[in-house]
Amino acid sequence: MTFIGLLAVTLAIPAAAAPGSNGPLPTSAGWVTQTLVANGAATAVQRDGYSVTEAPPPPPPPPVVVPAATNVFARTADTFTNNPSSPIQWPFTTGVPISDGFGPRVAPCGGCSSYHKGMDMNPGQGTPIQVVAEGVVTVAQASDNGGLGVYAEIEHVIDGQRITSVYGHMLEGSLQLTEGQVVTVGEQVGNVGNTGTSTGAHLHFEIHVDGAPIDPYAWLTAHVLP
Numbered sequence: 001m002t003f004i005g006l007l008a009v010t011l012a013i014p015a016a017a018a019p020g021s022n023g024p025l026p027t028s029a030g031w032v033t034q035t036l037v038a039n040g041a042a043t044a045v046q047r048d049g050y051s052v053t054e055a056p057p058p059p060p061p062p063p064v065v066v067p068a069a070t071n072v073f074a075r076t077a078d079t080f081t082n083n084p085s086s087p088i089q090w091p092f093t094t095g096v097p098i099s100d101g102f103g104p105r106v107a108p109c110g111g112c113s114s115y116h117k118g119m120d121m122n123p124g125q126g127t128p129i130q131v132v133a134e135g136v137v138t139v140a141q142a143s144d145n146g147g148l149g150v151y152a153e154i155e156h157v158i159d160g161q162r163i164t165s166v167y168g169h170m171l172e173g174s175l176q177l178t179e180g181q182v183v184t185v186g187e188q189v190g191n192v193g194n195t196g197t198s199t200g201a202h203l204h205f206e207i208h209v210d211g212a213p214i215d216p217y218a219w220l221t222a223h224v225l226p
């Protein structure tokens, strides 16, 4: 948010910074044009550690916990098909836009990782997130301390392997889990938010096998029943 604010100021400088502080003020038309340029550069892509050039968004609405059963999705996409009868399921019951996949990437900001340990899913703020398989909650971070913000980790034993699923950047106040809780597939984890190191509402989702992150899209594709 701070960065976006600074960027907006930077964009406005060419119109406002006429030589000499006593020069004519920029016309209102000039300001309008600058604003339109900023909007034109905006993209719908939202992922962690990615600086998107866009106008300041409206103030975030207060946290609203949407029950998973309502299945309210702001944005859907044909990225996967969930099977509500499968013992392993996608974090969302409907296919949603995926803005960033697993693996090496150009570091999206100074200090950002050049290796993305998960995938970024973009159904829109407030969308319910579901547990992907039965397991035990090992991390339930309800407050935003940076990093993954409000997030949860769940451990599963699948095909004899220790699998960990990670759900990051959730909406403050939306976390439904507590550490040590036994959960089943389809239970609500929380709601999509923008907490931690994130520039837009999205779910950062990871899968670890014996502690090592792997491509979660490939893993889910292989494990969710058709």
Ligand SMILES: [Zn+2]
Residues within 6 Å of the ligand: 047, 048, 100, 116, 118, 119, 120, 203, 204, 205
């Ligand atoms: Zn991510």
